[in-house]
Amino acid sequence: MNIIRYLLTNLLAAVSLTNLKSLGILLFLVLVVGISTIIYYFYIKSLKPKHNNPDNNERVNNRRNFLVKIFALTLAGIVVQLLLPLLELLRKGTIVTGEISSGQETPPKIANITEIPPDSQISFVLRRNPDGSPGQHPAVLIHLPEDKAALVGKEFVAYSAVCTHLGCIVSYKSEEDALFCPCHAGYFDPTNGKAISGPPKKPLPEVKLRIDENGDIYAEGWV
Amino acid sequence: MQRAGSEESCIKKFVRWLIERTGASEFTKTIIPRHALHPMYSFGGLASLMFFLLAFTGIIQLMFYVPAFGEENIAYESVRHFTESVPYGFVVRGIHSYAATLMILLSMLHFLRVYFTGAYAKPRELTYVIGIVAGLLSIASAFLGYSLRMDHISVEAIRIGQFLVLQLPGGNWLYSLIFGSGSFDEVIPRFLALHIGVAGLLAIALLLHFYMIHAHHISPPYDGSEPEPVIPFYPNFLLTELAAAVVTIGTLMTFSAVFPPELGFKFVFGEELPVGQPEWYLMAMYALIKTGIDPVLAGLVIPSIGLLILVIMPWVDPLYSRHPMNRRIATTYGLIFVGEYIVLFLYGQLTPGEQIPLLNALLLTIAVALVLGYVGVRLTSKPIPPKKIQKQQSGNSPSYAVRVILKNVWWIACLLLVFALVLGGFGIMSHLSENYYDATLLFGISIILMGWSLFTAKVGLVDAKYLV
Numbered sequence: 106m107n108i109i110r111y112l113l114t115n116l117l118a119a120v121s122l123t124n125l126k127s128l129g130i131l132l133f134l135v136l137v138v139g140i141s142t143i144i145y146y147f148y149i150k151s152l153k154p155k156h157n158n159p160d161n162n163e164r165v166n167n168r169r170n171f172l173v174k175i176f177a178l179t180l181a182g183i184v185v186q187l188l189l190p191l192l193e194l195l196r197k198g199t200i201v202t203g204e205i206s207s208g209q210e211t212p213p214k215i216a217n218i219t220e221i222p223p224d225s226q227i228s229f230v231l232r233r234n235p236d237g238s239p240g241q242h243p244a245v246l247i248h249l250p251e252d253k254a255a256l257v258g259k260e261f262v263a264y265s266a267v268c269t270h271l272g273c274i275v276s277y278k279s280e281e282d283a284l285f286c287p288c289h290a291g292y293f294d295p296t297n298g299k300a301i302s303g304p305p306k307k308p309l310p311e312v313k314l315r316i317d318e319n320g321d322i323y324a325e326g327w328v
Numbered sequence: 329m330q331r332a333g334s335e336e337s338c339i340k341k342f343v344r345w346l347i348e349r350t351g352a353s354e355f356t357k358t359i360i361p362r363h364a365l366h367p368m369y370s371f372g373g374l375a376s377l378m379f380f381l382l383a384f385t386g387i388i389q390l391m392f393y394v395p396a397f398g399e400e401n402i403a404y405e406s407v408r409h410f411t412e413s414v415p416y417g418f419v420v421r422g423i424h425s426y427a428a429t430l431m432i433l434l435s436m437l438h439f440l441r442v443y444f445t446g447a448y449a450k451p452r453e454l455t456y457v458i459g460i461v462a463g464l465l466s467i468a469s470a471f472l473g474y475s476l477r478m479d480h481i482s483v484e485a486i487r488i489g490q491f492l493v494l495q496l497p498g499g500n501w502l503y504s505l506i507f508g509s510g511s512f513d514e515v516i517p518r519f520l521a522l523h524i525g526v527a528g529l530l531a532i533a534l535l536l537h538f539y540m541i542h543a544h545h546i547s548p549p550y551d552g553s554e555p556e557p558v559i560p561f562y563p564n565f566l567l568t569e570l571a572a573a574v575v576t577i578g579t580l581m582t583f584s585a586v587f588p589p590e591l592g593f594k595f596v597f598g599e600e601l602p603v604g605q606p607e608w609y610l611m612a613m614y615a616l617i618k619t620g621i622d623p624v625l626a627g628l629v630i631p632s633i634g635l636l637i638l639v640i641m642p643w644v645d646p647l648y649s650r651h652p653m654n655r656r657i658a659t660t661y662g663l664i665f666v667g668e669y670i671v672l673f674l675y676g677q678l679t680p681g682e683q684i685p686l687l688n689a690l691l692l693t694i695a696v697a698l699v700l701g702y703v704g705v706r707l708t709s710k711p712i713p714p715k716k717i718q719k720q721q722s723g724n725s726p727s728y729a730v731r732v733i734l735k736n737v738w739w740i741a742c743l744l745l746v747f748a749l750v751l752g753g754f755g756i757m758s759h760l761s762e763n764y765y766d767a768t769l770l771f772g773i774s775i776i777l778m779g780w781s782l783f784t785a786k787v788g789l790v791d792a793k794y795l796v
Binding site: 109110113128129130133137141142145146147148149151152153160162168169171172173174175178179180182183185186187189190191193194195197198199200201202203204205228229230233236241243258267269270272273274276287288289303304 | 362365366367388391392394396398399400402405406409413415416417419420468484487488490491496500508509510511512513540558559572574575577579582583587597599600601605617618623681682683692729730731737741742745748749752753754756759764766767768769771773774775776778779782783785786787788789791792793794795796
């Protein structure tokens, strides 16, 4: 038993460690499907209609009861080996529990201005979609770099993080000075949310922000 | 001896009673023709076996899946818990996910067999159309199913689905019909219900499909030759199918022990995750979407037109012959369709997270269409006359091997069973020491061997008189 386990674990480690998973899958499938197809092919080739070979009947008849027993035993073995795991699963299986949100609107505070250095972003969730319906809408808050901030006249901007092309999540890439969608390489201008390049055409909806005297940033809704 | 004999006759009496009272006596008279024994005729049956496995493992998973997002993505946690901590959870989920993939693959292969051998010819047009509907329903159910894992791939799939729905005419109305408000707390229970509901529709479609096959019988050989009846359906062919099903189940068990089912990264709001790729059967459509043309056009209109031509093919195709080389329109279109599907799949698979330039995609698809169109036209340029006389296969018949195997069939079956029992015994030992991966592996291999033992015993018991 230990030897078998040792061999199996080594085999599994070899397959998984060397990143040969797909090769392993292929080998396994070729082995099982290939052997089955070859045996089946020879089996159907040697079938003859209305043949009724008396020699063959004789060859098998004296072992008929034995074969019936093997057949029954095999069926029983299969049923046992399928039932054992099933009963174990149903008897010992447990379920996870967790907090289910109450559906109340969360406080719209996103962060404090001290938490976001310039030229970086922070993600948050809005409880309303841009069309006003309730939902969980991912959004992104960007602290613009100084030159851009001077250009626009505000340091913090926030947009919907849902790409207007196919709905992937965009994020701010400081080295490219743009909001980037990784799915199909869409770029958005961080100063106004307009699409610059790539497949998206429509601009990202902008989030209305309010910064109170303590420097806490709140998401007020959509512009 | 006497006691055993009387017992068997009692069982036989009961089986005869059962067959008669269930109204299945027609099946005992069916004789399977030789061409239907070809392995390519097994795809449809194996696909429906996958459906039964999916239903069974799905019901078990339903007991453990929590359809809620909550604060911390409970759905994902419940899937992870089921895979990692519930005994044999990984094998149930593994069979479910691998069987889903296999079901779609086998349905596609089944479709190719039916299409290229012209099995949709009169009077089987509606069987063919319902088969296509069943294939589409299984893809829809698979899409809804893998969205339930709530990992990074699922979330992207849900988002893309939501976006496609919003682009449709009347999108907002449809959107709230399908997704509710669109928050994950509402999407997950809806997707779970739809996943099961679509699977139920699929079951109805499959029943219709089976009923029509039963009513019209299996299609005759495509080359125009007379079907040659070989072995009875009951019990010979039925037992072959049983053995094949057992081997398939064992293979899937072994497979999910060696390669546990994948689970992507947990999706949480505000965390950046790698870009997920859709499943392979949607990849061709995804590649079209990636070219940047209108998503509705790429994801819905173009595939629908392609499929619609396939659907109306039984009425377009001139059916003086069913041989693929005599049906220029059907064969050429089929080749182009399959070629485009494969090329777009490969293109999408090789460019993860990148856009496909529209010009490249256009040039490639046109080139594929031209090349395969030319191949199709060339292949169908010479009419093939129907085969009249069945080729007599004498000479190199494997009769010697068959005779040796038949003579020794009892100990071959016995040996396979003993191997299987030894492995099964080790499996039970691992099972008792709660070593579930080892146990599944050993059980799986043991079940494969037992399937072969069943097959061998069956060849000796019922097939002997039909063998050379």
